[in-house]
Amino acid sequence: AVNDSEVTPFSVPGYACQRRCTLENHNAVLTDALSLLAENAELSDEDGRGVAFRRAAAVLKALPSAVTNMSQLTGLPCLGGHSLRVIKDILENGTSSEVESTKESERFKALKVLTGIFGVGSKTADRWIREGIHNLQQLRDSGQTLNRAQQAGLEHYDDIKQPVSLAEAEAIRGIVGRAVASVSPEAQIVLTGGFRRGKLTGHDVDFLITHPEEGSEVGLMPKLVSWLESRVSCHLQNVLLICDVIFLYETTASPSTTERRWRAVRVDLVVSPISQFAFALLGWTGSKLFERELRRWAGHEKGMSLSSHALYDNKQEEIFAHLGLEFIPPNERNA
Ligand code: TTP
Ligand code: MN
Ligand code: MN
Ligand code: MN
Numbered sequence: 001a002v003n004d005s006e007v008t009p010f011s012v013p014g015y016a017c018q019r020r021c022t023l024e025n026h027n028a029v030l031t032d033a034l035s036l037l038a039e040n041a042e043l044s045d046e047d048g049r050g051v052a053f054r055r056a057a058a059v060l061k062a063l064p065s066a067v068t069n070m071s072q073l074t075g076l077p078c079l080g081g082h083s084l085r086v087i088k089d090i091l092e093n094g095t096s097s098e099v100e101s102t103k104e105s106e107r108f109k110a111l112k113v114l115t116g117i118f119g120v121g122s123k124t125a126d127r128w129i130r131e132g133i134h135n136l137q138q139l140r141d142s143g144q145t146l147n148r149a150q151q152a153g154l155e156h157y158d159d160i161k162q163p164v165s166l167a168e169a170e171a172i173r174g175i176v177g178r179a180v181a182s183v184s185p186e187a188q189i190v191l192t193g194g195f196r197r198g199k200l201t202g203h204d205v206d207f208l209i210t211h212p213e214e215g216s217e218v219g220l221m222p223k224l225v226s227w228l229e230s231r232v233s234c235h236l237q238n239v240l241l242i243c244d245v246i247f248l249y250e251t252t253a254s255p256s257t258t259e260r261r262w263r264a265v266r267v268d269l270v271v272s273p274i275s276q277f278a279f280a281l282l283g284w285t286g287s288k289l290f291e292r293e294l295r296r297w298a299g300h301e302k303g304m305s306l307s308s309h310a311l312y313d314n315k316q317e318e319i320f321a322h323l324g325l326e327f328i329p330p331n332e333r334n335a
């Protein structure tokens with residue numbers, strides 16, 4: 001056993017947006033466990049509990065080495081009693097009984113499978129489970145009415161479940177880039193989301209599109225979508241966009257086969273006016289918790305509202321204060 005006197009407690013600031021956190025994670029066993037409990041809470045419509053587990057996991061992700069002793073955690077932020085019990089269980093026994101039983105529970109397994117269908121959220125999945133639907137076959141047999149997104153999600157379930165590689169993301173960046181260039185030659189496209197943070201795989205590919213001239217981005221999205229859908233260019237006969245978000249493209253076929261290999265990938269396309277581009281880029285780069293923490297910091301520590309469109313000062317008067325001026329109400333600004 002490690003002697004407590006040898007243990008140096010870790011120290012990290014309270015908000016995730018105050019911390020530098022690369023993809024290197026010395027505590028993956030612990031953070032995987034807490035992330036699973038977060039996911040289960042989110043799927044059960046317990047968002048508060050979900051965020052608490054996400055914050056706890058983020059603190060552990062930011063540590064410079066593996067936790068070996070509970071006393072190293074003394075004074076760390078965001079580690080509530082529940083998260084600490086899970087961590088202690090894993091440090092002492094190698095696994096957490098709560099995590100293991102959650103993983104094995106029929107309800108969690110069914111929620112994961114059903115919400116894994118694009119277009120199906122936890123509320124829909126919960127209703128289906130109450131109607132006795134626990135898997136894809138039962139869903140198909142049930143005669144449930146599915147909307148267009150869900151039909152596509154079900155049809156391409158296996159493809160979409162498979163992570164997108166960086167190479168695929170770059171290939172799709174090329175295809176979408178050519179499509180954007182053909183509907184609006186000056187428009188710019190940036191890869192955002194997890195790939196911008198250096199991840200090598202993702203559950204989708206996120207793009208942010210803008211135009212250097214304010215206003216010229218208006219109408220770009222419908223043009224881009226219909227252009228991709230119609231596959232008008234012979235260079236792009238390998239692309240099909242369905243539901244705005246599911247992208248089918250031909251993977252590099254092996255020369256030995258003439259069979260077409262199609263792969264469905266989720267894409268997120270966002271168009272932003274250039275005046276909001278910086279906020280959109282910040283807002284769509286993630287991670288989700290980093291974004292949430294930036295907004296919490298802005299609100300709680302600075303009295304401001306941050307969104308993917310703007311940063312507002314909640315009290316207009318404060319702008320005057322920041323400028324060292326006495327507040328002048330609008331009706332007295334008729335200079
Ligand atoms: P995701 O694509 O869900 O997350 P990711 O790219 O980090 O992870 P993965 O690799 O699994 O795809 O979201 C990307 C970012 O976009 C994330 O920070 C959340 C943010 N975002 C939305 O998802 N929806 C919104 O409406 C806005 C404004 C931002
Ligand atoms: Mn993404
Ligand atoms: Mn995601
Ligand atoms: Mn996304």
